[in-house]
Structure formats: structure tokens, C-alpha cells
Amino acid sequence: MINLTHAMTATAAPPDATFFIALNAGSGHSETDERRSTIETVLRQAGRKFELTMIDEPGTIDDIAARLAQQAADSGGVLVAAGGDGTINAVARQAVAHGCQFGVLPQGTFNYFGRTHGIPEDLSEAVHALLAARVHPVQVGVINDRVFLVNASIGLYPKMLEEREADKKQFGRSRLVAALSALKTLLSPHQRLRLVLQIDGKPQRLRTATFFVGNNRLQMEQIGIPPLSDALEDGRLAAVAPRTKGKLGMLWLMLHGALGRMGRLNQADELTTFSFKQMEVQVRSLSRRRQVKVATDGEITMMDNPLEIHVMDEQLLLLKPEPKPAAAQ
CATH class of the missing domain: 2.60.200.40 (Tumour Suppressor Smad4)
Incomplete structure (x- = not known):
């Protein structure tokens, strides 16, 4: 079933908006370096401005996401989460709180959120999809705030x-x-x-x-x-x-x-x-x-x-x- 309200309210993202990317470094160093290189290569080839920040410790994710979300909100940019559903959740909290646009580069085991919204699991394809994406409002659940x-x-x-x-x-x-x-x-x-x-x-x-x-x-x-x-x-x-x-x-x-x-x-x-x-x-x-x-x-x-x-x-x-x-x- 398609939500027609959501479909009709989809809008194009600003073509010059800066991507503020939070990349979870939870995997091994070589895999993390490869993911970072993939993201940077695709965005540079597209001539897109971005700032990529590594999340090396789980306890820092909220502070990093909040800082990037504030930067995105102040500049009209896009906050982007690169990681599994837990990382996406933590970064999305800040996107909602700051009212900024939000992108996803899914890198988890099941990737339910990304798959539901048609975002490729292959990282290079996901970055290319992000460049051509449109903004859609998405429902958020809350449990005790x-x-x-x-x-x-x-x-x-x-x-x-x-x-x-x-x-x-x-x-x-x-x-x-x-x-x-x-x-x-x-x-x-x-x-x-x-x-x-x-x-x-x-x-x-x-x-x-x-x-x-x-x-x-x-x-x-x-x-x-x-x-x-x-x-x-x-x-x-x-x-x-x-x-x-x-x-x-x-x-x-x-x-x-x-x-x-x-x-x-x-x-x-x-x-x-x-x-x-x-x-x-x-x-x-x-x-x-x-x-x-x-x-x-x-x-x-x-x-x-x-x-x-x-x-x-x-x-x-x-x-x-x-x-x-x-x-x-």
C-alpha cells in the first residue's frame, strides 16, 4: 500500500546542499577505510561538498550526531548516517530534533530501514542514490521519549x-x-x-x-x-x-x-x-x-x-x- 500523502509531498533536495556524514567505524580498520574511501570517491567525483566524521567509540555517537545535525540545520545541509539500524536510529534522533534533512548509507546486517525505503545495500550504489534522492516525510515511533x-x-x-x-x-x-x-x-x-x-x-x-x-x-x-x-x-x-x-x-x-x-x-x-x-x-x-x-x-x-x-x-x-x-x- 502506498501512502499518497507522502508521495505527493516528496520534494527535491537542494543540489548544492552539503552532506554531513557520520560513519560508524565498528567494523575492522580495513573495512572501515574501504567504506570511507568509497563515500569520498563518489562524492568528490560528483563535485558534492561533504564533511565525513568517524564514530570510533559508541559513547560518542550522540554528541557527534548532534554537532553534525546543528551544522546541517544552520547551513541547509543534509545529515547522513552510515551504519546499521542502531547507528541510523541515533543519528535520525538528531535529524528530527534539529529539523534537518536526513540521508542513509545502510551498512548493517539486516538493514530494515534502508531496504524498506529502497536504499541500496551496496555502498557505492547507496551514495549515488543519495545524490539523486528526493525528500520524503517518514513516520517515527516514540517510546518514553x-x-x-x-x-x-x-x-x-x-x-x-x-x-x-x-x-x-x-x-x-x-x-x-x-x-x-x-x-x-x-x-x-x-x-x-x-x-x-x-x-x-x-x-x-x-x-x-x-x-x-x-x-x-x-x-x-x-x-x-x-x-x-x-x-x-x-x-x-x-x-x-x-x-x-x-x-x-x-x-x-x-x-x-x-x-x-x-x-x-x-x-x-x-x-x-x-x-x-x-x-x-x-x-x-x-x-x-x-x-x-x-x-x-x-x-x-x-x-x-x-x-x-x-x-x-x-x-x-x-x-x-x-x-x-x-x-x-
Whole structure:
């Protein structure tokens, strides 16, 4: 489903706007140097002005992104994130806060955000696409004042992400490592969540091992719930909670999630699903703890309980390629 409002409000980016690029140096030195060289070569050949800043330490990303976002806002430039979904999220937060245009050079494992918006995964192709892109407003989700572009989750899924990052540092980044890490996490003891939800003002109780809120059409389509992917085009967020209690059922769900393609599910038997614009989530299974572990676009944060989740009024001004015309029949 195409959001016609978004399509009609797409505008051309200024051809002389400077790109302020934040490049995540999380990979090995040789790979990072190659990525930097690729970006610089394409932009110089195009005669485009740019400033490229390396993010060498994860703890510096917010400060670097804020500085570059301010420069972009002051000069009418474009803030650009080069990295995985977590890097894109951190830089996009500053783009929204400063009201500047935003570009993406996806370099992660799954690249849900870039793939959803038709941005090539090949770096050279992505830079060329950025040069010809138009500005499209993109929906942003918020959970307790923290934005998310792809998803937010609590319960078993954040635990799986923590284990996956640790295993990737030891064994390398691949979907096989992600799947085996998910298997290890699932077979370890875990607690089912007792949740009290207020969904657009209506109460609901839920028990689940993990609670997942999606803001990404591609991921919802891979889960196999087309109505929820359509809801994302209508200014809503999508909620998914596995109902299965058995480890075999959870194994199937989490492994497919770790591989980035969950496959089509029998919603009536396996999942609770719904869409919403605003929701409060009270986690009742935390005893006296007042905070809950939340994953947003792959990054883990402790947040106050209850959680407030909604669609942000402001939209992200994303530079993305125009869709290719359909082939004539």
C-alpha cells in the first residue's frame, strides 16, 4: 500500500546542499577505510561538498550526531548516517530534533530501514542514490521519549539482542551466528511478561514472553501480517506478541526473527496482533523494579515503567530514491 500523502509531498533536495556524514567505524580498520574511501570517491567525483566524521567509540555517537545535525540545520545541509539500524536510529534522533534533512548509507546486517525505503545495500550504489534522492516525510515511533524507526521491544527479544551482539563480537557478523545465538538465548530460563495495556484509551491484559512494536513495513511483511504493514502506512504502529507457551513454538518464532524472515504465521494460534496510535504498557511482572529493559532498533536501554508508546507528530525528512517505474505489461 502506498501512502499518497507522502508521495505527493516528496520534494527535491537542494543540489548544492552539503552532506554531513557520520560513519560508524565498528567494523575492522580495513573495512572501515574501504567504506570511507568509497563515500569520498563518489562524492568528490560528483563535485558534492561533504564533511565525513568517524564514530570510533559508541559513547560518542550522540554528541557527534548532534554537532553534525546543528551544522546541517544552520547551513541547509543534509545529515547522513552510515551504519546499521542502531547507528541510523541515533543519528535520525538528531535529524528530527534539529529539523534537518536526513540521508542513509545502510551498512548493517539486516538493514530494515534502508531496504524498506529502497536504499541500496551496496555502498557505492547507496551514495549515488543519495545524490539523486528526493525528500520524503517518514513516520517515527516514540517510546518514553526515545525514537525508533524499525521496532521497539521488551522481554525475550532484547535479551536475544544482547546475547547476539556479544556472540557477534566473538564469532563475527552473520545471520547464522544470529540464529545460533537466538537458540542459545531461547533455551536459557526466561520470564513471561504480565502486561496491562491501555490501547488508544482501551484496557487489555496480556501474557507473553516478548512484546514487539513495529514501525517498518518490510519487517511486518516478513512476519507475515499484511494488515499490520498496511497500518504503518496509515500513521499507526503495529504490535505483535507471541501467545505460544512451548519452547518449540518460541524457538520457531525467535529463530526466524533472528534470521530476519519470520515467515507467514497462523495469527489465530500463534500471535496477538493489533495496530495503534498511542499505548501505555504497564509491566506487572517486574516486582518492585521501576525500570524495564527495552530494545529500540537493536539498541538496549533501561526505561521507566510504565512505557508510553506513540507516533511522533514530527516526521523524519528522509532522502530516498524515487521508486522505479513498473515495467510495461
